[in-house]
Amino acid sequence: MAAAGGKSVLFVCLGNICRSPIAEAVFRKMATESGAVDQWRIDSAATSTYEIGNPPDHRGAACMKKHHARAGARAWARPGTLAYGTKHGIETDHRARQVTKEDFATFEYILCMDESNLRDLKKKANGVNNCKAKIELLGSYDPEKQLHIQDPYYGNEQDFEKVYEQCVRCCRVFLERNS
Numbered sequence: 758m759a760a761a762g763g764k765s766v767l768f769v770c771l772g773n774i775c776r777s778p779i780a781e782a783v784f785r786k787m788a789t790e791s792g793a794v795d796q797w798r799i800d801s802a803a804t805s806t807y808e809i810g811n812p813p814d815h816r817g818a819a820c821m822k823k824h825h826a827r828a829g830a831r832a833w834a835r836p837g838t839l840a841y842g843t844k845h846g847i848e849t850d851h852r853a854r855q856v857t858k859e860d861f862a863t864f865e866y867i868l869c870m871d872e873s874n875l876r877d878l879k880k881k882a883n884g885v886n887n888c889k890a891k892i893e894l895l896g897s898y899d900p901e902k903q904l905h906i907q908d909p910y911y912g913n914e915q916d917f918e919k920v921y922e923q924c925v926r927c928c929r930v931f932l933e934r935n936s
């Protein structure tokens with residue numbers, strides 16, 4: 758549980774089963790390794806209702822397993838919660854949820870993946886009278902300047918790998934700038 762007065766970030770994509778759970782897991786692992794995870798509230802959500810209640814996409818889980826199995830980290834598992842095993846052995850309790858009005862009032866940062874997410878989020882934020890969140894593209898933190906993180910839903914393993922690599926580059930810079 759983040760300490761009072763801590764920082765907070767919500768990663769958002771279209772369905773909250775591909776890109777934003779990867780970004781959440783990557784950022785949580787980096788914050789944990791830097792000793793700062795207890796200062797953060799970290800979560801992810803969807804702009805749409807497409808996948809509400811569903812676990813992360815198995816291709817994203819396989820990608821995380823590939824990268825984190827070596828490190829021996831339980832990248833998906835949130836501390837203090839019962840994780841359930843998936844067929845890829847990646848433990849996660851995340852279930853897709855849609856962004857809420859409360860998210861705009863309580864998260865300091867809402868970081869999304871592409872222009873469509875940004876448009877949807879800004880439209881939703883207009884309907885909230887106490888929006889505290891800075892709504893930005895996660896890719897705006899990419900040292901390689903790849904501004905958009907494309908939806909891999911109809912893609913392949915290589916597309917999920919590209920999402921993962923972009924999330925690693927962006928989350929590292931975002932954490933550095935907020936440490």
Ligand SMILES: N#Cc1ccccc1-c1cc(NCCCN2CCCCC2)c2ccccc2n1
Binds near residue numbers: 773775807808908910
């Ligand atoms: N839409 C689009 C789209 C366009 C280009 C590339 C990817 C996608 C795409 C499609 C998805 N689900 C299939 C369509 C869902 N149905 C659409 C009509 C309403 C009822 C639901 C995704 C599901 C989860 C995460 C990302 C997704 N991304």
